Amino acid sequence: MKNCAFFHALRFAKKSLLRGVLVLWVGALGFGCQGRGCENRPEVVVYTSVDMVFSAPIFRYCEQQTGLRVKAVFDTEETKSTGVLNRLLAESKTPQADVFWSGDPVRPFSLLTRGMVQSYHPKNAKDIPEAFKDGNGHWTGFAARARVLLLNTKLVDPKQVRSIEDLANPRWKGRVTIANPVYGTTTMHMAALFVHWGEQRTRQFLAALKQNDVRIASSNGEVKRLVVAGEMAIGLTDTDDAYEARKASRDIAVVYPDQQGIGTLLMPTTAVLLKRSPHPPQGRQLLDCLLSRQVEQQMAQIAAHMPLRKGIETPQEIRQITDLKVMQVDYAKVSATMEKIHPWLRTWVGI
Amino acid sequence: MGRNLRRTYHFSSEQFISWAAALVLLMCLLPPFLMLGNDLFAGSSLPTALRSLLLSADLWKLFAWTCVLSLLVTAIASMQGIALGVLFAKTEFSGRTALLWVHSFPLFLPPFFAALGWFYLFGTQGWLGNEQTSRLLFGPWGVVLVLGFSFAPIVTWMTVLSLQNIDPTLEEAARISASPARVIVRILWPIARPTITFAAMLVFALSFSELGVLMFLRVKTYPAVIFGRLGGIQFSPGEAFALSLPLLGVAALFLWVENKLKPMQVFHTMGTRSFQTLRYAWGRWQAVVTVSVAGVVSLSLLPYAVLGWRAGVEGFWEIPRWIGDSLYNSLLIALCTATWIGLFGLVVGHALARRNAFQWLENLALFAFMLPSAVVGVGLILAWNRPITGEIYRGMGILVIGLGARYAILGIRAVASTMQRTSEIFEQTASTFGSGYVRTMLRIAIPMHRPSLIGIWLLILLFCLRDLDAVITYAPPGWATLPIRIFTLEANGPEHIVAALAFVHTAVTAALFAGGLFWLRWSLK
Numbered sequence: 001m002k003n004c005a006f007f008h009a010l011r012f013a014k015k016s017l018l019r020g021v022l023v024l025w026v027g028a029l030g031f032g033c034q035g036r037g038c039e040n041r042p043e044v045v046v047y048t049s050v051d052m053v054f055s056a057p058i059f060r061y062c063e064q065q066t067g068l069r070v071k072a073v074f075d076t077e078e079t080k081s082t083g084v085l086n087r088l089l090a091e092s093k094t095p096q097a098d099v100f101w102s103g104d105p106v107r108p109f110s111l112l113t114r115g116m117v118q119s120y121h122p123k124n125a126k127d128i129p130e131a132f133k134d135g136n137g138h139w140t141g142f143a144a145r146a147r148v149l150l151l152n153t154k155l156v157d158p159k160q161v162r163s164i165e166d167l168a169n170p171r172w173k174g175r176v177t178i179a180n181p182v183y184g185t186t187t188m189h190m191a192a193l194f195v196h197w198g199e200q201r202t203r204q205f206l207a208a209l210k211q212n213d214v215r216i217a218s219s220n221g222e223v224k225r226l227v228v229a230g231e232m233a234i235g236l237t238d239t240d241d242a243y244e245a246r247k248a249s250r251d252i253a254v255v256y257p258d259q260q261g262i263g264t265l266l267m268p269t270t271a272v273l274l275k276r277s278p279h280p281p282q283g284r285q286l287l288d289c290l291l292s293r294q295v296e297q298q299m300a301q302i303a304a305h306m307p308l309r310k311g312i313e314t315p316q317e318i319r320q321i322t323d324l325k326v327m328q329v330d331y332a333k334v335s336a337t338m339e340k341i342h343p344w345l346r347t348w349v350g351i
Numbered sequence: 352m353g354r355n356l357r358r359t360y361h362f363s364s365e366q367f368i369s370w371a372a373a374l375v376l377l378m379c380l381l382p383p384f385l386m387l388g389n390d391l392f393a394g395s396s397l398p399t400a401l402r403s404l405l406l407s408a409d410l411w412k413l414f415a416w417t418c419v420l421s422l423l424v425t426a427i428a429s430m431q432g433i434a435l436g437v438l439f440a441k442t443e444f445s446g447r448t449a450l451l452w453v454h455s456f457p458l459f460l461p462p463f464f465a466a467l468g469w470f471y472l473f474g475t476q477g478w479l480g481n482e483q484t485s486r487l488l489f490g491p492w493g494v495v496l497v498l499g500f501s502f503a504p505i506v507t508w509m510t511v512l513s514l515q516n517i518d519p520t521l522e523e524a525a526r527i528s529a530s531p532a533r534v535i536v537r538i539l540w541p542i543a544r545p546t547i548t549f550a551a552m553l554v555f556a557l558s559f560s561e562l563g564v565l566m567f568l569r570v571k572t573y574p575a576v577i578f579g580r581l582g583g584i585q586f587s588p589g590e591a592f593a594l595s596l597p598l599l600g601v602a603a604l605f606l607w608v609e610n611k612l613k614p615m616q617v618f619h620t621m622g623t624r625s626f627q628t629l630r631y632a633w634g635r636w637q638a639v640v641t642v643s644v645a646g647v648v649s650l651s652l653l654p655y656a657v658l659g660w661r662a663g664v665e666g667f668w669e670i671p672r673w674i675g676d677s678l679y680n681s682l683l684i685a686l687c688t689a690t691w692i693g694l695f696g697l698v699v700g701h702a703l704a705r706r707n708a709f710q711w712l713e714n715l716a717l718f719a720f721m722l723p724s725a726v727v728g729v730g731l732i733l734a735w736n737r738p739i740t741g742e743i744y745r746g747m748g749i750l751v752i753g754l755g756a757r758y759a760i761l762g763i764r765a766v767a768s769t770m771q772r773t774s775e776i777f778e779q780t781a782s783t784f785g786s787g788y789v790r791t792m793l794r795i796a797i798p799m800h801r802p803s804l805i806g807i808w809l810l811i812l813l814f815c816l817r818d819l820d821a822v823i824t825y826a827p828p829g830w831a832t833l834p835i836r837i838f839t840l841e842a843n844g845p846e847h848i849v850a851a852l853a854f855v856h857t858a859v860t861a862a863l864f865a866g867g868l869f870w871l872r873w874s875l876k
Contacts, residue, residue: 045828052836053844056673071828074839076566087824090732096745096828218569221842229475231482244843350409 041069044282047084048101049075050269051240054303055101061298062289068282073097085110088274092116095276098283101290104267105132106188108139109335111272118275120284122291132268132308140291141268143299144306144321145238147189148264149255150224150245155233158253163261164193167236168208175233177215177226181345184220185238185267190345191338192265192329206348216349228252238267239318243304246317254317256324263327268308269299364702364788371698372712375763378756379719382730386592401593410576414597417559417573420491424558427499429551432506435644436547437535439507440514443630444640451511452868454648455504459813459860460655461834462501463563464853467841468654469497470567471661471850478657494570498561500651502554509550513543531631552605556721559601562820563838573597578725595726602721606714658854666851673840673848674833678859681816681832684747688754689812695755696762696807701796703763704770705778713767716760727756728824745827757821761811769803770796802874809867816860 048055052074059070075083085107088100092114102108111117119137132141149167151158155175160166167176179186193202215232217223223235224245237245242254256264271290273283289295293312299305300314306321307314314320438444439451457465466488471477473484487493517539525538565572577594633640702709719727731753735744743749777799781791797804819834826835837852 043829047828051843052839073826073828073831076823076839076842087732090729091736094736094738094741094744096736218566219842222569225475229482229485231475231486241843 041067042279042282043069043071044099044279044286045071045097046099046101046286047073047088047097049084049103049107050101054299057302058290058295058298061295062286065289066285068285070286088116095274096278097274098277098279099286100272100274102270104185104188105141105270105331106335106338108270108272109332112138116275118273120273120287122287124288124293125291127309129308139270139272141270142291142308143296144266144268144308145240146256146264146266146306146324147185148237148239148242149257150227150235150237150242151253151255152227152230152233153251153253154230158255161234161255162257164257165205167214167234168205168212170212172212172234174213176212177217177223177232178236179217179220179223180349182349187338187345188267188334189265191334191341192327194337194341195329195333196262196327210348239306240304243317256319259325263325265327266321269305367698367788368702371695372709374695375699375712375716375759378752379715379759381734382727382756383592383722385733386726386730413571413576414573420494420572421555421558423495424498424502425551425555427495428503428554429506431499431503431647432550433510433547435647436507436510436514438640438644440511441535441539441630442640443632444637444644446641446645450644450648454507454651456861456864457501457651458504459817459864460857461563461817461819462498462561463567463819463838464658464857465501465654466497466564466567467849467853468657471657472654489568491570493568494564497564498558502557505554506547506550509546510543513546514539517542549609552608556605560721560723560820574723577723591726591729595723598721598723599718602718606717655857658850658857662847662851662854666847669848670851670855674852674855675836676829677831677833677836678855680830684750684754684832685812685815687747688751688815689808691751691755692758692762692811693808696759696766700763700766701770701792703767705775713763716763719756720760724757724820725824727753727821731825747830749825749827750822750830753821753825754815754818758811758814761814762807765807765810769800769807773799802871805871805874813860813864
């Protein structure tokens with residue numbers, strides 16, 4: 001018995017190598033149990049493409065409200081809206097997430113068409129306009145962003161740029177930047193143009209944009225940086241980035257494009273409950289919290305998102321959707337178009 | 352009697368080696384294999400992807416461009432690493448040992464932190480920044496400098512180890528008639544060259560697979576395109592796998608060169624080997640050399656200090672709100688993975704050193720190291736996200752497996768080269784007297800190499816702690832590590848919070864590094 005391997009291992013553990021490792025292990029485990037790791041609260045898993053800096057405080061709020069422990073997976077800026085979506089697709093055989101909170105209204109359709117979404121009408125979503133939620137309860141929109149033009153007023157007069165088509169104007173050659181249309185809300189914007197203008201006109205517009213030496217930034221955040229820094233005169237981005245840009249520099253103007261034309265593209269964030277999820281009751285609880293008026297208020301205050309409900313106060317610089325001419329698009333159609341045009345967009349970008 | 356005892360030893364060892372080999376296979380081969388299988392069953396996109404890869408001039412251009420970028424990083428790291436390595440190994444100046452350890456430190460931090468630090472310094476709104484510095488940083492030269500400085504310690508260390516490994520009798524004989532410069536060029540350099548070339552190739556491989564810095568500094572490279580194939584709206588694992596095939600060519604080249612060079616070979620001379628190290632004195636130039644080396648070392652540490660400066664009191668004050676479980680996750684995952692790799696690395700590395708077998712296992716680990724981490728990530732999801740392995744997939748287990756696949760090569764290779772340097776005679780004697788495999792390992796092999804094994808364990812621990820690329824694709828909910836949290840928050844998060852979190856990671860790594868060195872020193876006594 002004394003000669004068996006187990007006793008040799010134990011004896012060896014008394015020596016320095018394993019003793020050190022063991023001390024570190026015990027220390028780490030002990031430290032972990034001081035934190036949330038050993039708590040016994042019910043859990044809910046949420047995947048989100050809403051920026052962590054905005055969504056994390058909302059999850060903390062929902063934890064306080066519901067008593068749940070919210071375990072979140074966030075997207076990185078470069079793969080925004082698509083990294084976690086593709087993870088959901090990769091995990092489709094054994095889903096791990098209960099809720100998907102998308103930064104735009106079209107990605108959930110990729111899940112919907114694959115039968116991965118469960119119907120649920122959140123209790124708190126009754127006062128959200130019908131246009132921004134699915135009648136069958138497959139998705140519910142709230143806290144929206146709009147696609148806007150960001151202008152550096154040192155380099156361009158805001159009166160001279162009014163439409164998205166101005167980006168292709170040779171006058172601004174080499175001074176315009178957009179985020180990589182393969183990812184994020186820019187993909188949705190291009191797909192919305194394909195739906196609204198038709199294929200030929202949109203391709204012509206994108207060809208003209210390319211000829212105009214448009215700079216492809218890695219993300220909307222990078223578009224903001226380039227315009228704030230004055231490296232680029234005009235950028236196409238989202239309202240939350242525009243809001244940050246305004247805070248960073250006085251020389252920034254925000255233009256809601258095409259107010260006399262097709263209107264500005266509006267993108268509510270969208271929450272869906274996933275089918276065969278590991279914790280369905282907790283998922284529903286989280287959806288109820290996310291769709292509450294208080295969360296929409298918080299999203300307006302901390303993330304500069306436009307509330308879809310009436311009567312929610314917003315910071316001075318955030319416009320109410322009732323003051324805007326909104327581009328009329330069918331989100332389901334935009335989603336289908338997005339999948340169709342994606343290979344072409346990749347070629348357009350050059351990857 | 353001898354035959355029986357010997358059989359017991361080998362039977363036992365083979366069992367262990369088989370288990371360890373099965374683990375390496377499971378970790379390294381299963382994910383890409385399943386990814387390929389999944390693609391073939393689900394109406395394969397692989398043939399189309401292969402065709403488009405072969406026909407796409409843009410992709411090959413990008414591949415060539417990534418090679419050029421990695422070669423430039425290698426050149427910068429090698430120039431700095433060789434010069435410092437020679438100074439540290441072969442010359443005597445004040446603070447030499449301390450400076451060598453401090454110089455090594457950036458290697459154990461995510462290179463993305465250095466990029467972040469330089470950005471706070473030289474970005475448009477940085478302390479010393481303007482449009483020109485920002486343009487330089489956010490471009491290929493920025494990448495080359497950031498990665499070159501981050502990876503230089505690899506070359507420095509390999510240079511130091513190779514020079515210290517040379518039998519001083521060779522050098523002494525040369526010094527009778529030759530100048531120090533001639534001794535370095537004609538004796539030391541030719542012997543050390545294979546190891547230094549190997550270090551350069553390691554730097555090339557690391558910079559080729561780097562994602563965080565490239566994404567942050569907005570430079571498009573080939574691995575970023577592969578990551579894009581898994582991040583774009585069209586989820587296309589088969590295509591991503593097809594795109595990773597050229598990287599296997601790079602891995603094959605790596606193996607071929609390494610087999611040609613045999614970097615870890617020990618050079619034996621007639622008679623008893625001396626372990627004394629000869630160093631050249633600088634005389635009145637000593638102060639100049641010390642200041643110059645300290646200057647270079649300080650430059651590589653500067654971006655990390657800038658993180659602390661940028662964080663300010665406000666940033667540190669907000670840490671509890673944003674750090675969550677990420678630091679604990681990082682530490683626990685790194686501890687478990689280092690121990691896990693250490694254990695099977697010990698078995699496989701020992702087998703590799705003593706029997707010169709299982710070369711294929713080492714090649715497989717290298718293959719897993721070279722595969723783009725996004726591809727491995729999706730493969731891991733397909734392999735482990737099943738009802739039966741749910742507990743592993745939902746928890747830390749999947750991260751230990753993923754990091755194990757990526758860094759298995761470190762454990763196997765380092766243990767093998769450590770064991771190759773000592774004679775097998777003690778182990779053979781023990782087995783002759785009836786000692787089994789476990790007993791021989793625990794009583795002879797491990798105690799004999801204890802300091803080196805502690806060093807290897809520490810090395811893997813620190814590498815796992817710094818990892819971002821390997822785990823970002825599949826980190827389970829609630830198990831995000833600190834580098835993931837920082838990278839996720841970096842995009843639109845307040846700069847002072849991002850800087851504060853990065854500084855905390857740096858400080859924790861420094862504490863572990865210092866503690867590890869203290870432990871190593873204590874074990875050598």
